[in-house]
Amino acid sequence: MQSFTEKVAAQKLTREKVFRDPVHDYIHIRDRIIIDLINTREFQRLRRIKQLGTSSFTFHGAEHTRFNHSLGVYEITRRIISQFNRNYPSTSKYDGLWDPAERLVALCAALLHDLGHGPFSHTFEGIFNTNHERITGQIITSPETEINQVLRRLGDDFPEKVASVIDKTYPNKQVVELISSQIDADRMDYLLRDAYYAGVSYGTFDLTRILRVIRPYNDKIVFDFSGMHAVEDYIVSRYQMYMQVYFHPVSRGMEQILKSLLVRAKWCYQQDDIHMKTPIGLLEPFLFENWTIEDYLRLDDSVVNSYFVHWSQEDDRILADLANRFLDRKPFKSILVNEKEATQLSIAVTEELFNLTYDPTYYFSENSSYDLPYDHYRPDRQSKNSQIELVTKTNQIVELSQVSALVNSLTGKSRGDHRLYFPKELLSHINQVPADQLNENQKMIIAAYFNEHNDVTHQIQQRLF
Numbered sequence: 001m002q003s004f005t006e007k008v009a010a011q012k013l014t015r016e017k018v019f020r021d022p023v024h025d026y027i028h029i030r031d032r033i034i035i036d037l038i039n040t041r042e043f044q045r046l047r048r049i050k051q052l053g054t055s056s057f058t059f060h061g062a063e064h065t066r067f068n069h070s071l072g073v074y075e076i077t078r079r080i081i082s083q084f085n086r087n088y089p090s091t092s093k094y095d096g097l098w099d100p101a102e103r104l105v106a107l108c109a110a111l112l113h114d115l116g117h118g119p120f121s122h123t124f125e126g127i128f129n130t131n132h133e134r135i136t137g138q139i140i141t142s143p144e145t146e147i148n149q150v151l152r153r154l155g156d157d158f159p160e161k162v163a164s165v166i167d168k169t170y171p172n173k174q175v176v177e178l179i180s181s182q183i184d185a186d187r188m189d190y191l192l193r194d195a196y197y198a199g200v201s202y203g204t205f206d207l208t209r210i211l212r213v214i215r216p217y218n219d220k221i222v223f224d225f226s227g228m229h230a231v232e233d234y235i236v237s238r239y240q241m242y243m244q245v246y247f248h249p250v251s252r253g254m255e256q257i258l259k260s261l262l263v264r265a266k267w268c269y270q271q272d273d274i275h276m277k278t279p280i281g282l283l284e285p286f287l288f289e290n291w292t293i294e295d296y297l298r299l300d301d302s303v304v305n306s307y308f309v310h311w312s313q314e315d316d317r318i319l320a321d322l323a324n325r326f327l328d329r330k331p332f333k334s335i336l337v338n339e340k341e342a343t344q345l346s347i348a349v350t351e352e353l354f355n356l357t358y359d360p361t362y363y364f365s366e367n368s369s370y371d372l373p374y375d376h377y378r379p380d381r382q383s384k385n386s387q388i389e390l391v392t393k394t395n396q397i398v399e400l401s402q403v404s405a406l407v408n409s410l411t412g413k414s415r416g417d418h419r420l421y422f423p424k425e426l427l428s429h430i431n432q433v434p435a436d437q438l439n440e441n442q443k444m445i446i447a448a449y450f451n452e453h454n455d456v457t458h459q460i461q462q463r464l465f
Contacts, residue, residue: 007154008104019071023193027075031104033150034074037111040146041297042139046070046114048300052194053120054254055245057329059198066114072189077110077178079211080185088216096218098174105158106175108151109165110185115139115147118296119304123255127262128286130296137163138293145293173386177221181386182374183210183234191234191241202240205233217391225390225398232406239373239410247369247416253331256421260362261308261322268316278310318362332365332421335448342366342418345448348441349422356429363423370416376401 002010011032019027029035037043046067056062084098091097116135118124125131139145140163151159164170168180178185188207195203213227223231245251269280269287282298285291312323324330337345350360358364376387376399388400401411427449430442438446 004155005101011153021068021072021075023072023189023196024075027071028078031107033104033153034107034111036150037108037147038071040150042115042145042147043067043070043112045297045300046117048302049117049119049121050301051190052198053123053251054258055194055198055248055251057254057331058248058250059200059245062194062198064193064197066117069190069193070111070114072193073113073179073185074107074111076185076189076207076211077106080178080214081106083211083214084216096216098216099172102172102175104154105161105165105170106178108162109175109179112136112140112147112162113166113179113186116296119299119301120258123258123262124304127259127266129289130286130291133167135293135296137167139297140166142293173219174216174221177386181221182388183223183231187238188234191237194245195237195241198245200241200245202244203237205237206230210234215391217389217397220386220389222389222391222397225392225403228390228400228404231388231390231400232404235374235400235407235410239371239415242371242373243415247371249334249336249419250331252367252369252419253334253421254326254329256332256365256367257322257326257330259365261311261319261326264316264319264322264362265307265311268314268319274316276316277314278307280307283307318359322362330424332363333424333427333449334367334419334421335445336417336419336452337448338418341448342420345420345444348444349420349426352426352430352441352445353422356426358423358426365421366418367421368416368418370414372412372414373410374401374407375412 008031013030013032013035017029017035019029021027044067047065049066050056051064051066051069052059052062081098081103085100085103088097090099113136114132116132116137116139118130118132118135121132140147140151141159142148148159151162161170165175165179168176170176180186188205188210191203191205192207195201209227209230210223213224213230215222215224265283266287268274268276269284280287282295282303285295308323308327311319312327314320314323335345335349346364346366350364353360353363374388389397390400390403391397401408426445430438430446433442
């Protein structure tokens with residue numbers, strides 16, 4: 001019976017294979033198991049799942065998929081491990097360096113970390129009560145999947161090992177932090193890749209330098225002190241991408257339409273007295289939450305989009321209208337609000353929508369989008385991520401924000417905004433009302449909208465901070 005080491009050696013390719021990539025140039029593969037995982041039906045499905053959801057309605061080039069992102073995370077992980085194997089290989093059990101035997105479990109976890117994402121991932125999850133992280137583990141560990149069958153060639157327990165890296169329970173924390181931490185292969189790839197396809201420069205940072213200064217240290221991943229400015233660059237790039245791309249109000253306006261569309265569709269199909277022209281087919285198991293992994297794997301962006309086209313012709317007025325708004329890119333408008341004014345403005349908007357015969361259940365929403373650019377460990381607050389640490393030439397460990405004034409200014413501070421979303425027609429209607437005939441609700445709405453778009457020095461700062 002072959003040992004794990006013998007199985008790993010036996011599956012090595014005689015000649016390296018490459019994928020040409022616009023972000024990393026070449027993605028290098030020397031393991032048969034990686035090629036076979038890529039060729040499974042579960043992984044190929046990721047070609048049909050967009051990486052950025054509704055962001056492509058704002059940044060038209062952002063049509064890339066979870067497939068090429070997953071390959072990118074694999075490649076960054078491969079480069080890090082190659083550097084670890086050259087410079088920091090473990091020579092004894094407790095030296096705190098990199099164990100070369102962990103190479104393949106880390107590479108497989110990097111490749112498969114997004115396997116459970118579905119169509120319009122986070123919006124779909126909220127409506128149909130799915131969870132992509134949990135589903136990723138189920139796909140990897142289910143004997144029914146091709147992914148599982150490929151992984152089991154390295155041992156019956158190998159799928160569970162890969163899944164445990166992704167759900168952060170794997171005993172070697174260095175492996176976990178390569179895939180999931182405040183500066184990991186996943187984040188590094190999606191920042192560079194999303195910036196490239198969105199056509200912006202915010203997300204760019206010095207990846208080459210970071211890969212040079214990253215290193216294993218005891219049970220964690222740290223960075224040489226000399227690489228502090230490259231890590232600073234990464235933190236700022238991440239902050240700017242969230243503010244300028246991920247939290248873009250137009251993308252969120254399209255997301256609010258998508259959310260309302262799915263909620264309305266779910267309601268329509270659950271009503272016994274409403275006749276729907278379109279057979280629900282592949283979505284039916286999710287309406288009643290009795291779906292299986294096989295049901296989930298049949299769904300992708302194109303499947304759900306095809307339902308949108310059919311729903312645009314349905315007799316239900318709200319469903320058809322929302323479907324057309326989404327297909328034809330008619331985003332909801334928004335007002336930036338702070339906590340003090342949110343309630344009063346919400347009441348004003350919903351009352352005006354009622355007057356225009358719009359049902360606020362589907363035509364009004366509040367959306368808060370906040371991100372924590374960086375945080376460090378504090379005894380009074382449990383941080384979700386391990387902090388970023390630097391190691392000096394004398395092997396002293398220092399937390400990043402203690403030595404970087406730039407990072408310290410962002411540490412522990414959530415950034416983002418809170419917005420009220422509603423149809424553009426509401427503003428058009430108010431603008432047609434003579435100024436001396438505006439009611440109090442209309443005055444409040446138009447003032448808030450005007451202030452955001454015309455007074456960038458005071459009103460926006462007041463609402464954001």
